[in-house]
Amino acid sequence: SSGINAEYGGEALQNLSSLSPSALPKLVDKNPSLAVDILLLLAQTQQFGEYLTILLNMELSLHSMEVVNKITANLELPPQFIHLYIRSCITSCTNITDKSTQHRFVRLVCVFLTALIRNQVVNVQDILIEIQAFCIDHSRIREATGLFRLLKSLDVKEI
Numbered sequence: 490s491s492g493i494n495a496e497y498g499g500e501a502l503q504n505l506s507s508l509s510p511s512a513l514p515k516l517v518d519k520n521p522s523l524a525v526d527i528l529l530l531l532a533q534t535q536q537f538g539e540y541l542t543i544l545l546n547m548e549l550s551l552h553s554m555e556v557v558n559k560i561t562a563n564l565e566l567p568p569q570f571i572h573l574y575i576r577s578c579i580t581s582c583t584n585i586t587d588k589s590t591q592h593r594f595v596r597l598v599c600v601f602l603t604a605l606i607r608n609q610v611v612n613v614q615d616i617l618i619e620i621q622a623f624c625i626d627h628s629r630i631r632e633a634t635g636l637f638r639l640l641k642s643l644d645v646k647e648i
Contacts, residue, residue: 510539514547521552525559532564541570549581549594554601561610571611575602579623592630599624599632603639613643 508516508527517524531537547553557574560566578598585591602620605611613620617640624637 510536510543513540513543514553517544517547517552517556518550521555521559524552524556525563528556528560529563532560541566545570545573545577549578549598551597554578554597558601558604561605562608566610568612568615571605572616575605575611575616576619578602579619582623583626592627595623595627595630596632599627599630599636603632603636606636606639606643613640617644 508531513524516527528537528540531540544553544557561571578601582591582594582598585594602611606613621637621640624633624640627633628637
């Protein structure tokens, strides 16, 4: 995606100003790849914080996690945003009442968190307790157990 800046440059930024932050959730759900490219361009603008706030408040979905994951791979986002997003994912999973839907999202969140940790996007120490509690609450799910083991292996390395 780094080539997109050179490819489109300032002209694209002018056109993007017409994309209102409120249109972001629909774009993320319909075309996550395009949402990532647009957000990477918008990172250069003063409005970028508004778009991050919209991402934070979006309903949890595979696409929203995919967008956040891809953005964090290309940009250094504020740690506060990443922590709030992770907490939002955990809370969303907790609030899902249908068990099969909840299990599906717990698996997705665990894979997402594992990617953030492996790519060193998140300082695990800052939210270790919340992630561990999430893993323990969902310990019957294989991905949660794997994430818990990853956290424990990191713990050992830092001592």
